[in-house]
Amino acid sequence: LCAARASRRGAxxxxxxxxxxxxxxxxxxxxxxxxxxxxxxxxxARAHGDFGLACCxxxxxxxxxxxxxxxxxxxxxxxxxxxxxxxxxLVRLLESRGQRYPCALRTLHLGGTIRSCQKFxxxxxxxxxLTLLQNCTNEGERNxxxxxxxxxxxxxxxxxxxxxxxxxxxxxxxxxS
Amino acid sequence: xxxxxxxxxxxVLRSAAEHHYLRVRLELPDGAARPSAxxxxxxxxxxxxxxxxxxxxxxxxxxxxxEEKTMSAILRVISSGFVKLWSALTLLGFYQNRRYISIxxxxxxxx
Numbered sequence: 001l002c003a004a005r006a007s008r009r010g011a012x013x014x015x016x017x018x019x020x021x022x023x024x025x026x027x028x029x030x031x032x033x034x035x036x037x038x039x040x041x042x043x044x045a046r047a048h049g050d051f052g053l054a055c056c057x058x059x060x061x062x063x064x065x066x067x068x069x070x071x072x073x074x075x076x077x078x079x080x081x082x083x084x085x086x087x088x089x090l091v092r093l094l095e096s097r098g099q100r101y102p103c104a105l106r107t108l109h110l111g112g113t114i115r116s117c118q119k120f121x122x123x124x125x126x127x128x129x130l131t132l133l134q135n136c137t138n139e140g141e142r143n144x145x146x147x148x149x150x151x152x153x154x155x156x157x158x159x160x161x162x163x164x165x166x167x168x169x170x171x172x173x174x175x176x177s
Numbered sequence: 178x179x180x181x182x183x184x185x186x187x188x189v190l191r192s193a194a195e196h197h198y199l200r201v202r203l204e205l206p207d208g209a210a211r212p213s214a215x216x217x218x219x220x221x222x223x224x225x226x227x228x229x230x231x232x233x234x235x236x237x238x239x240x241x242x243x244e245e246k247t248m249s250a251i252l253r254v255i256s257s258g259f260v261k262l263w264s265a266l267t268l269l270g271f272y273q274n275r276r277y278i279s280i281x282x283x284x285x286x287x288x
Contacts, residue, residue, distance in 0.1 A: 049230030051264070086232075 013059060014081035017109040017117040018088060020070035022101050028070050031103075033062040035096035036072060040105075043090040048083050055080040056087075063114065069125070072105075073117055081110065197259040198241075201266060203248040209272070214243040217250060221262075224269035229261050238262060 022028045045053040056076055064073040076084045094101045108124060111117040136142045212220060218240050226234040236258035243250040254262045
């Protein structure tokens with residue numbers, strides 16, 4: 001019965017929300033989803049061999065990549081999420097359009113749905129914004145802070161339907177602080 | 178004088194065994210050079226690395242005995258890596274870049 005239910009709803013998945021850290025923040029904009037997927041696959045193959053790669057690749061996908069903030073959402077089967085999480089710190093190089101970017105991946109959240117990851121991302125971004133604003137000394141820095149944060153929210157909006165409230169939240173938040 | 182009662186002690190291991198032991202035999206085609214003990218160990222590690230990557234290659238595997246004449250060996254592996262080692266040995270198909278048939282006949286002892 002359990003198996004039948006699982007097959008009807010599709011295989012259970014896990015979503016890993018991570019942050020792509022690049023040496024130069026400007027270089028981050030050249031990164032593509034495909035390049036990230038290939039780099040992660042490479043790392044899994046190196047760490048867990050053919051068996052691990054086959055386990056991870058069954059429904060592996062890069063669901064979302066924000067080139068501005070570096071937030072990325074990876075999907076894999078629930079059985080294989082441990083393999084994937086263990087291999088993520090081993091990603092060191094991204095190759096995109098013939099250019100190489102030394103990078104590192106930082107896992108932020110592990111969720112069962114895209115929705116929960118999105119909620120976490122919003123919360124995380126708000127928290128980051130708060131620390132950024134607290135460190136600001138003058139008005140100019142504050143404005144640049146908010147601009148830098150609004151771009152990513154714009155990108156989120158295009159892919160995830162419920163994100164329109166995010167910008168409103170952020171604006172409200174910025175007005176109050 | 179009555180003999181002393183036989184010393185008998187029963188030990189029950191409640192947790193899982195710490196190590197698993199495998200008896201394996203390497204089968205090469207006729208005329209192929211027989212590997213030495215060190216080469217045999219390297220073969221095992223190569224097999225593990227191929228199937229299970231760096232994680233597999235880092236498993237604590239020991240070659241307890243190796244007989245070069247019959248190419249049979251006894252391997253000891255930590256219990257958590259037993260399935261990995263067995264599967265890697267089964268899927269190993271190359272030796273010195275040449276295809277060969279390897280049937281590792283496994284007899285297992287649990288400690």
